[in-house]
Amino acid sequence: MSGVEIKQVAPSVGLGEGPYWSQEDKALLFVDIVNGDVHRLFLETGRHQVLHVEADESGASVSLVIPVEGDRDLFLVGLGRSLAVVRWAVSDPDRHAVKAEAVLHTVDPQSPTNRFNDGKCDPQGRLWAGTMGFESTPGEPRLHQGSLFRLGHDLQLSHMVDKISIANGLAWSHDKKTFYYIDSCTYCVEAFDYDDNTGSISNRRPVLGYKAAGLQKDIPDGMCIDEAGNLWVANFYGKKVICVDPHAGKILRTVELPAQLTTSVCWGGPDYSTLFVTSARTGLTEEQLAAEPGEGGTFAITGLGARGVPPTKFKADMSLLRAKLAK
Ligand SMILES: O=C(O)[C@H](O)[C@@H](O)[C@H](O)[C@H](O)CO
Numbered sequence: 179m180s181g182v183e184i185k186q187v188a189p190s191v192g193l194g195e196g197p198y199w200s201q202e203d204k205a206l207l208f209v210d211i212v213n214g215d216v217h218r219l220f221l222e223t224g225r226h227q228v229l230h231v232e233a234d235e236s237g238a239s240v241s242l243v244i245p246v247e248g249d250r251d252l253f254l255v256g257l258g259r260s261l262a263v264v265r266w267a268v269s270d271p272d273r274h275a276v277k278a279e280a281v282l283h284t285v286d287p288q289s290p291t292n293r294f295n296d297g298k299c300d301p302q303g304r305l306w307a308g309t310m311g312f313e314s315t316p317g318e319p320r321l322h323q324g325s326l327f328r329l330g331h332d333l334q335l336s337h338m339v340d341k342i343s344i345a346n347g348l349a350w351s352h353d354k355k356t357f358y359y360i361d362s363c364t365y366c367v368e369a370f371d372y373d374d375n376t377g378s379i380s381n382r383r384p385v386l387g388y389k390a391a392g393l394q395k396d397i398p399d400g401m402c403i404d405e406a407g408n409l410w411v412a413n414f415y416g417k418k419v420i421c422v423d424p425h426a427g428k429i430l431r432t433v434e435l436p437a438q439l440t441t442s443v444c445w446g447g448p449d450y451s452t453l454f455v456t457s458a459r460t461g462l463t464e465e466q467l468a469a470e471p472g473e474g475g476t477f478a479i480t481g482l483g484a485r486g487v488p489p490t491k492f493k494a495d496m497s498l499l500r501a502k503l504a505k
């Protein structure tokens with residue numbers, strides 16, 4: 179593939195996840211789940227902000243960060259088993275700690291060691307986020323302990339899919355009729371029919387089985403969709419992202435990265451032609467880390483000849499949200 183360039187844009191973190199391109203700020207947001215931090219990296223100036231979110235009673239891991247439409251200082255985060263709101267201004271100091279302004283929901287009381295993992299907004303701006311069971315070794319959680327949830331504009335939480343092991347990549351087709359989803363422990367990218375009006379899903383089916391595609395050790399993790407409707411999936415333990423044609427169920431391209439635990443992907447940059455990729459270093463040995471300094475880094479891939487579309491912010495009924503923040 180000529181012209182493809184890979185550049186490390188952020189220093190190594192424990193478990194990078196949840197990349198999100200903020201066009202207003204020309205910044206990449208991502209989280210470090212191990213340290214409970216949200217990162218914001220301004221690509222033009224190099225300014226790098228780190229917001230540590232203090233634990234609530236359900237845990238300390240910050241697993242996703244999504245801006246709230248209509249207030250540039252508000253963000254939804256996954257925090258332990260909770261979905262919470264944090265306040266974070268661009269003018270804040272580059273490194274500081276906050277408590278959540280409000281906890282909207284705490285889930286999975288039957289599995290107290292669960293935590294939220296990946297999440298993203300659908301075309302209507304409802305948040306979809308899922309949980310996973312306790313992981314002693316990366317990729318080997320207690321199975322079927324988690325669920326996928328949907329947070330509506332009215333801040334009500336709906337339970338969408340149960341028996342999820344590691345809730346991961348999410349994407350919606352441009353015709354808003356298909357929802358693509360990854361539970362990492364199925365080793366499969368799946369699809370559902372999606373109703374954009376009601377936000378309901380049905381008809382779960384496989385799109386790409388990893389073992390049948392020859393990916394024996396890769397774990398499907400985060401995912402995004404490009405303008406042409408192809409899926410880009412980060413392969414944990416796979417040192418790569420793959421581009422998948424979901425209609426043919428075929429791998430179209432493979433891009434290798436200097437990090438074996440590639441965790442998630444998003445499109446960004448002024449014209450959405452840069453693919454940002456997060457990775458992790460958690461669980462790797464000292465030797466492995468020494469051999470590959472990129473482990474845990476965040477990367478920008480350019481020259482792919484593909485591009486994405488703007489991400490969707492969380493659209494809340496702001497009077498309901500402000501009432502929660504006032505409490
Ligand atoms: O990145 C994630 O989604 C999880 O937070 C991680 O725990 C790993 O990906 C998982 O171990 C393998 O999928």
Ligand SMILES: [Zn+2]
Binds near residue numbers: 296346347400441442
């Ligand atoms: Zn993930």
